[in-house]
Amino acid sequence: MKPARFDYVAPTNLDDALSALAAGGGEARALAGGQSLVPMLNFRLGGPATLVDLNAVDELAFVEPTEEGGLRLGAMARQQTLEHDPLVRIRAPLLAEAAPWIAHAQIRSRGTIGGSLAHADPAAELPALLMVLGAQARVARAARGSESGARIERASSLCDLYLGPFFTSLEADEILTEVEIPGLRVGEGTAFxxxxxxxxxxxxxxxxVRVRLGADGLCEDAAISLINAGPTPCLAEDAAAALLGEVPTPAAIANAAEIASLQCSPAADMHGSVAYRRHLVRVLTNRVLLRARGRARERVV
Ligand SMILES: Cc1cc2nc3c(=O)[nH]c(=O)nc-3n(C[C@H](O)[C@H](O)[C@H](O)COP(=O)(O)OP(=O)(O)OC[C@H]3O[C@@H](n4cnc5c(N)ncnc54)[C@H](O)[C@@H]3O)c2cc1C
Structure with a gap:
C-alpha cells in the first residue's frame, strides 16, 4: 500500500520545525529516520496531515562531550553513530556494546536516536539502555498563546517519558531534541x-545493567532495565535495590535476577510465552550482572 496524502515541509532549523508542528494543530508528525514511521504510513496506521521532516535540521545531529564526563546526543544523530564514534565508546561503552543489536546496519544508518526514543517500542534497545544510564531527555515546543519567547523547553527523565506501548508523554507539538547521559563513575561497570x-x-x-562498587567491594549503586519484558521499557527497581550495600556475590546476583524475573510483566507472542520470557529475564540478568561486576572491579581505585 501507499500512504494517504499528506503535506510535507522540510525546515532547516529547530524553531521552524517547532512552528510547523504547532501549525499542524495536532495533525502534524515529525519525520526522523523514517524507519518506523514510513512503514506505518504505508500500512495506513495513522495518517498525519503534515510531515515535518527533521533531516535538514543540522543543529539536532550531534554527539558532544559534557564537562562532567558524560555525553549529549542530538535527536537526529543516527543510531550507527553509537557503534562507530570513539567518544561514545569511551564515555558510554554500554551504547557501543549494544548498538549492533539495534536492527540492521542499513536501518541504523538512517534510524535516529530521537526517533527510537519517541517511537516507544517496548522491544527497542535504546530506551532501556538510556534509562539504565540515568539519561535525561530534553524536549522543546513553540510557545503557545500568551507564553513569551519563541521556544519552551523542558527536561524529562526517560522513566517519565513512557506511558504505554508506543505511547509517550510527548505532546503533538513537541520535539525531543537531545538526551544527556552522565559520565561513568569510578567503580562503575555496565553490560548488555x-x-x-x-x-x-x-x-x-x-x-x-549498571553497577557501581566501592573500594570495599560493596555495591553502592545499581540499575537494571528490561527490554520487551513489559508494556514499556522499565527499570527492575526491586531487583537492583536487592544489590545495594551487598557484596555482589554470585548468590546475591542470582537473587537479584530472580526478583527481576518474578516482577517483570512480559506478554506472550509467537516468539515466546510469558514463562519463557521470565526465564530469559532471569538468565540474562544474571549473566550481565556478572559481566558488569567484572568491569566495575577494573574501575575501582
Ligand atoms: C526491519 C526493521 C527492524 C528493526 N529492528 C529494530 C530493533 O531490533 N531494535 C530497535 O530498537 N529498533 C528496530 N527498528 C526500528 C528502527 O530502530 C527505527 O529507526 C526507530 O524505531 C525509529 O527511528 P527513526 O529515526 O527511523 O524514526 P521515525 O520512523 O522517523 O519516527 C518514529 C516516530 O517517532 C516520532 N519522532 C521521530 N523523531 C522525533 C523527535 N525528535 N521528537 C519527537 N518525535 C519524533 C515520529 O513522529 C514517529 O512517530 C527496526 C526497523 C525495521 C524497519
Missing part, C-alpha cells in the same frame, strides 16, 4: 545482552 531469533530482529528479551 539480548536474545533475538536472528541478528537484526527485535529482542525477544534484553537486559541492560
Amino acid at each position: 545482552a539480548e536474545l533475538a531469533r536472528r541478528r537484526g530482529d527485535y529482542a525477544i528479551v534484553g537486559v541492560a
Whole structure:
C-alpha cells in the first residue's frame, strides 16, 4: 500500500520545525529516520496531515562531550553513530556494546536516536539502555498563546517519558531534541545482552545493567532495565535495590535476577510465552550482572 496524502515541509532549523508542528494543530508528525514511521504510513496506521521532516535540521545531529564526563546526543544523530564514534565508546561503552543489536546496519544508518526514543517500542534497545544510564531527555515546543519567547523547553527523565506501548508523554507539538547521559563513575561497570531469533530482529528479551562498587567491594549503586519484558521499557527497581550495600556475590546476583524475573510483566507472542520470557529475564540478568561486576572491579581505585 501507499500512504494517504499528506503535506510535507522540510525546515532547516529547530524553531521552524517547532512552528510547523504547532501549525499542524495536532495533525502534524515529525519525520526522523523514517524507519518506523514510513512503514506505518504505508500500512495506513495513522495518517498525519503534515510531515515535518527533521533531516535538514543540522543543529539536532550531534554527539558532544559534557564537562562532567558524560555525553549529549542530538535527536537526529543516527543510531550507527553509537557503534562507530570513539567518544561514545569511551564515555558510554554500554551504547557501543549494544548498538549492533539495534536492527540492521542499513536501518541504523538512517534510524535516529530521537526517533527510537519517541517511537516507544517496548522491544527497542535504546530506551532501556538510556534509562539504565540515568539519561535525561530534553524536549522543546513553540510557545503557545500568551507564553513569551519563541521556544519552551523542558527536561524529562526517560522513566517519565513512557506511558504505554508506543505511547509517550510527548505532546503533538513537541520535539525531543537531545538526551544527556552522565559520565561513568569510578567503580562503575555496565553490560548488555539480548536474545533475538536472528541478528537484526527485535529482542525477544534484553537486559541492560549498571553497577557501581566501592573500594570495599560493596555495591553502592545499581540499575537494571528490561527490554520487551513489559508494556514499556522499565527499570527492575526491586531487583537492583536487592544489590545495594551487598557484596555482589554470585548468590546475591542470582537473587537479584530472580526478583527481576518474578516482577517483570512480559506478554506472550509467537516468539515466546510469558514463562519463557521470565526465564530469559532471569538468565540474562544474571549473566550481565556478572559481566558488569567484572568491569566495575577494573574501575575501582
Ligand atoms: C526491519 C526493521 C527492524 C528493526 N529492528 C529494530 C530493533 O531490533 N531494535 C530497535 O530498537 N529498533 C528496530 N527498528 C526500528 C528502527 O530502530 C527505527 O529507526 C526507530 O524505531 C525509529 O527511528 P527513526 O529515526 O527511523 O524514526 P521515525 O520512523 O522517523 O519516527 C518514529 C516516530 O517517532 C516520532 N519522532 C521521530 N523523531 C522525533 C523527535 N525528535 N521528537 C519527537 N518525535 C519524533 C515520529 O513522529 C514517529 O512517530 C527496526 C526497523 C525495521 C524497519
